Amino acid sequence: MKGNKVLVYGGSFDPPHRGHEALLRAAVKKIRPDKIIIVPNHQSPLKGSPHAPSKDRLIMVRIGILDTLPLKIKVISIVNTREARARRPVFTHETLSALKGDLHFVCGQDSAESFGRWKNPSRLESQATWWYGARPGAKGKVPGHFKKIPGAFPDISSTEIRSDLALDHDCSRELSPKILAYIKTRNLYGNGLVTRLKSSLKPSRYEHTLNVASLAESLARRWGANPDKARLAGLLHDAGRRFTPPQLARFARVRRLKVPNLSEIIALDPMLIHAYASEYLARTEFGIADKEVLSAIRRHTLGDKRMNLLDKILYVADATSIDRTHPNASKIRALAYNDLDAALRSSVAEKLIYTTSRHAWLHPLTVHLWNSLAPL
Ligand SMILES: [Fe+2]
Ligand SMILES: [Fe+2]
Structure with a gap:
């Protein structure tokens, strides 16, 4: 019988990079979910600002994360567009209440460290099992209810990637060729x-x-x-x-x-x-x-x-x-x-x-x- 273990992977994915991909793969190996839901969050980017509009982030998550997964994992994965398409910020506790199953939420170390500042943290804590991927050399404190995903994940900062893109620096180590091509075609992040x-x-x-x-x-x-x-x-x-x-x-x-x-x-x-x-x-x-x-x-x-x-x-x-x-x-x-x-x-x-x-x-x-x- 099909189980109901659901891996929920949230983030802004602005843009999705190799660190996201590595964390998801390691999380899948550890959690062994029956279903994977990737949830790009709401942002309110302004035209031409260094951030990408939601519709572009959703496409990039598909080509930069989903399409890179082995077929047996890809077939159980979906991108949830609820937060990204909303006209207002949607809080994680709202998203989790709308999902069914035994939820396992995965995020990076920075998000885990800031958990106390998320909306409604005590409710959130009871809504899922919480996992994080450790960043090498990170010194911040992660709340005790988080479990660690084995491995160390590349220290990649989306802010630095956006700066490098505007400066035309080489980002091929951090971004897949498909994502780089997409950013260029859509002229995102002040590219060029x-x-x-x-x-x-x-x-x-x-x-x-x-x-x-x-x-x-x-x-x-x-x-x-x-x-x-x-x-x-x-x-x-x-x-x-x-x-x-x-x-x-x-x-x-x-x-x-x-x-x-x-x-x-x-x-x-x-x-x-x-x-x-x-x-x-x-x-x-x-x-x-x-x-x-x-x-x-x-x-x-x-x-x-x-x-x-x-x-x-x-x-x-x-x-x-x-x-x-x-x-x-x-x-x-x-x-x-x-x-x-x-x-x-x-x-x-x-x-x-x-x-x-x-x-x-x-x-x-x-x-x-x-x-x-x-x-x-
Ligand atoms: Fe001037
Ligand atoms: Fe000046």
Whole structure:
């Protein structure tokens, strides 16, 4: 008689990598299920963001995990689309209540360590037998009700894979050829973004862009902002620098960019338009729809009266990236890890000193920004 042991494998699979595949195979060997249900979870990716839409993740789970399984395992496996297709986050306890059988939930070490923060952990604990795959060298504590799947599983981070894909780094060790081909065809995870940037910017500007992206990402981790968004904003913040000042003036007029005090900027310092041109290119050429990313790009030069966390991070990262040669750059960069607002204030001060020392024009937004930050 057919048993009712059900292996449930949950995760975001963004993208599915060889670590997922290895964990599932080991779990099958240990648990010996009669049925396998893979449950990609809900995410709310924005078009062009570093995350993939649900429909793409579901297809990738099929070609990257399901199709790689030996036939006798594949025939008992299905992909459950309930969470991924929902328009709201679906909690695991809801998914488990909808499933029948002797449930065995499998996840990676990071998820197991965070179990206490899942919705309704005490109910969850009684809904299934809990299994995790240990990551080599992991030091975190896994709750006592978890059983360990024998073996050590490759230390692969989806966040790093997404970064590497945007940088066109080789991911063939982490991703199967089919997944790589799919990502390329669907242009996911900003695939090739960096190559496109490289071909459109001068080498020194391209280097600066990479430096700003890496500092913005690191500051985002420090201050609890989204590192992927920070990195993306850093990569694209100077995309508009491909244009000369007269081209920027024309671009702003033809594309009707909403640049405050545009006539004065065109007359006095057209290069200041580049932040608005970068935002436009990020939206139209690179398909970015994330409002936070676009806002940070738009505000990185002139600033604004109100700056959100990502705006501040990009402003400071741009002013103090490792290629900046002004004497206080490294000091402010270090300060940014202890006091972001103080680093922002110092970055604006440096800009004011530089601009006034050249007897150049100060844009009203920068004056507003300074007045909103300067101590009374
Ligand atoms: Fe810039
Ligand atoms: Fe810049």
